[in-house]
Amino acid sequence: MTQRSSDTKARLLESIKPHVPFDGWSEASLRAAAEDAGISRSLVKAACPRGAVDLALAYHEEGDAAMLARLEAAELDQMRFRDKVAAAVRFRLEVVEDKELVRRGVTLFALPHHAMDGARAIWDTCDKIWDALGDTSDDVNWYTKRATLSGVYSSTVLYWLGDESEGHARTWAFLDRRIEDVMRIENVKAKARENRLVSGLMAGPLSVFSKIRKPAPGRTGGLPGRWTR
Numbered sequence: 001m002t003q004r005s006s007d008t009k010a011r012l013l014e015s016i017k018p019h020v021p022f023d024g025w026s027e028a029s030l031r032a033a034a035e036d037a038g039i040s041r042s043l044v045k046a047a048c049p050r051g052a053v054d055l056a057l058a059y060h061e062e063g064d065a066a067m068l069a070r071l072e073a074a075e076l077d078q079m080r081f082r083d084k085v086a087a088a089v090r091f092r093l094e095v096v097e098d099k100e101l102v103r104r105g106v107t108l109f110a111l112p113h114h115a116m117d118g119a120r121a122i123w124d125t126c127d128k129i130w131d132a133l134g135d136t137s138d139d140v141n142w143y144t145k146r147a148t149l150s151g152v153y154s155s156t157v158l159y160w161l162g163d164e165s166e167g168h169a170r171t172w173a174f175l176d177r178r179i180e181d182v183m184r185i186e187n188v189k190a191k192a193r194e195n196r197l198v199s200g201l202m203a204g205p206l207s208v209f210s211k212i213r214k215p216a217p218g219r220t221g222g223l224p225g226r227w228t229r
Contacts, residue, residue, distance in 0.1 A: 008043050008044070010033070010058075012030070019099075024104040024107060024108065025053065025055065025108045053114055054139060056104075056109075057117060059105070060105065060125070061121075063095050063096060064124070067125075067128075068132055071091060071133075074091070085179060086150065088129040089129070089153055091210065092129075093160050093171070103161055105118075106161070120216070124153055148182055152175070152178045156178060162183050
């Protein structure tokens with residue numbers, strides 16, 4: 001994308017936000033945004049070839065960037081790692097200026113032809129969280145960490161959308177429970193590895209999983225996947 005298209009997309013994103021609560025991330029909202037910003041149809045097409053879905057994804061990326069800025073500024077050194085993960089998810093939700101923009105995004109990405117876009121956006125958010133917290137894994141753990149956090153993040157977002165408690169206290173309690181569930185699973189996995197019988201039964205599958213590596217730098221398109229020989 002050229003700098004001009006990037007600037008146009010940024011202007012459209014700001015202009016579409018007031019329309020999304022009423023018309024969703026739709027072509028109607030995109031047309032209204034273009035009219036408000038005084039942007040021609042040809043420039044809109046160049047900046048957003050897929051239409052409003054491009055702006056919905058740009059909005060999600062904008063939230064990720066704001067979350068990373070909060071993570072960088074936060075003092076997390078003395079926190080348990082599980083609490084750092086919880087803080088990152090909480091930061092991601094707290095940077096949202098209007099729940100309705102997210103609610104409308106959930107509706108959009110629930111459509112079959114946009115489901116992969118939604119899944120990739122969530123995966124990217126969780127990947128950024130793990131990277132920001134210093135994850136250096138490059139084997140199957142790279143995938144399991146992000147897949148597990150994607151489940152935690154997705155369920156927390158849905159809970160948060162319906163939460164009207166003061167300061168979203170119920171959401172943060174829900175998030176803590178989900179992370180606690182994940183930690184229990186990790187403990188069970190650790191005990192299974194220590195059990196000779198179980199580890200013996202799992203030797204075959206584990207040898208296959210051991211060949212999985214994180215994607216090569218710069219890989220784009222679809223969910224990541226790479227195997228060693």
